[in-house]
Amino acid sequence: MTFSSPIFLFIFFPLVFLCYFLIPAKFLRVRNALLTIASLVFYGFGEPVAMLLMLGVVLWSWGTSLLIQKGQIFRRIFLPLGILGDLGVLCVYKYADFLIESVNSCLGTAIPGLQLRLPIGISFFVFQAISYIMDVSRGDAKAQRNYFRLLLYIAFFPQLIAGPIVRYQTVEEALSARSSAPEQVASGIRRMIVGLSKKLLIADTVGLIADTVFGMTDTLALPTAWLGAFCYTLQIYYDFSGYSDMAIGMGRIFGFSFPENFNYPYCSASITEFWRRWHISLTTWFREYLYIPLGGNRKGRGRTVLNKWIVFLCTGLWHGASWTFVLWGAVNGLLMNIEELLRRGKKNETKPHWYLHLYTILAVVLAFVIFRADTVSQAFRFYQCMFTGKNLSGAALSACTQLLSPLAVTVIVLALIGATPLPKKLAEKAQAAAPTPAEAVCSVLSLALLLLCVMSAAATTYHPFIYFRF
Secondary structure, X not given: OOOOOHHHHHHHHHHHHHHHHXXXXXXXXXXXXXXXXXXXXXXXXXXXXXXXXXXXXXXXXXXXXXXXXXXXXXXXXXXXXXXXXXXXXHHHHHOHHHHHHHHHHHHOOOOOOOXXXXXXXXXXXXXXXXXXXXXXXXXXXXXXXOHHHHHHHHHOHHHOOOOOOOOHHHHHHHHHOOOOOHHHHHHHHHHXXXXXXXXXXXXXXXXXXXXXXXXXXXXXXXXXXXXXXXXXXXXXXXXXXXXXXXXXXXXXXXXXXXXXXXXXXXXXXXXXXXXXXXXHHHHHHHHHHHHOOOOOOOOOHHHHHHHHHHHHHHHHHHHOXXXXXXXXXHHHHHHHHHHHHHHOXXXXXXXXXXXXXHHHHHHHHHHHHHHHOOOHHHHHHHHHHHHOOOOOOHHHHHHHHXXXXXXXXXXXXXXXXXXXXXXHHHHHHHHHHOHHHHHHHHHHHHHHHHHHHHHHHHHOOOOOOOOOOX
C-alpha cells in the first residue's frame, strides 16, 4: 500500500483519521495504540513477512539501547552489536544478491542467490533504528523503556516507506504528550493535499514521458533523450518531495512535527549546495553518523576527500543494490570534491553567477540518467544519444513532439515554476496583505486540488512507486 493508492486514499487514511479523533485527547495511549496498529496494517498489507522483519529490527534496537545505557562496558559491547545487527538485516535483504552476482560476474562462479524479496522502505526504518541507537550511545537521547512507543516512532506509517528519516529526539516528547489543534489539523490536511498533488498531478504526468523514453531502444534520438532525462529529473523531485509533504502533513494532523526534507534543490548553484537542499534528512544522517565519525574535514585535505567519497558511495548504495547507484554516488562525490578544491582560496560570493546554476542543473540531469537507467551500459547509450545526432531524423522529432501533449507542456511549465520559491513568496505576500481572503482562497484551491487528485487516482492505474529499491 502506498499513499497514492485508492485503498489508502479512500479507505485506510479516512478510517484512521476518523477513529483517531473519535478517541478523546486525554486517552493518548489509546491514540498511540491505534496509530501503531494502523502502521502495522499499512506496512503488512500484502507483506506480512516484511512486517515481522521490521518488528524484529525494532525489538533488537530497543533491547541493545537499554543495555547501552547501563554503563561504559555495556556500551562498548552492545553499541557495535546493535548497529551491526540492524545493518546485517539491511545487507542480507538488500545487498546479498548484488554481491553474489558481482562475484559470479568477476570470477565466473555460479553461486546461487538468496532471492529474498526486498521489504519496501527497509533503508528508511533501518537508518532510523541505527540513528536511535547511536543517539542513545552519545547521550543525545534517553533509551525508550516502552517498546511500543519505540515501535510507533520507527513504524509510524506517514514516514515509514519514503521518509523523511526522523531522529528520535525530534518526536520523543510527542510520543508521550501532544495535541492536535484544529488549525494544526487544517494545516496538515492542506500540506498533505499539496504533496498528493505533486505526486499524482505532476510526477506521474512527467513520469509517464520519462518511462516511455527510457523504454526506447533503437528509436531513441537526441531530442527524446533530453526530454526523457529532463522529465525524470522533474518526476523524482515531485514524487519524492510529494511523499515528504504528505508525511509532514499527516504527522502534523496527528500532532507530530517532522523536519523539512527538500528546500528548492534545483535552485542550487553547486552540487554541494544541491545536497544541502535535496533529501535533507538523509544528508543529515550521513553527516552525523558517517562523515563526522570518519573524521569529517578535521584530518587534512586528503582525508576529507576520502571521507566524501566514502559517504557518497554509501549514499549511492543506500538508494539501491546496483552499479548504476554506485556510479551515481561516485559522480556526486567527484563533483563535490572538485568544487571544494576550486573554492579554496576564493572569497565567498553573495550572489552566484548564472552559469553556476546552469552547471548545477545540467550536472543533476546528467547524473540522474545513471540513477534512472537499469544498467550502466544503458546509461552510456542514453548519453550517446544525448550528445550525438544518432537516429536524428524527422521521425525522431515527431516522436518527441507527440510526447509533448498540451497537458504535458502545461504540467512541465507548472513544475518548473513550482520548483522555485516564487509560489511560496506570492502566497506569503497575499497572506500578509489580506489574511482572511488568502485563507479562503487557499482552502478553495486545496479542495480543487483534492478533487483533481481523486479524479486522477480513479482514472488511471499509472501511479509508480519509485522507492521500492530503497
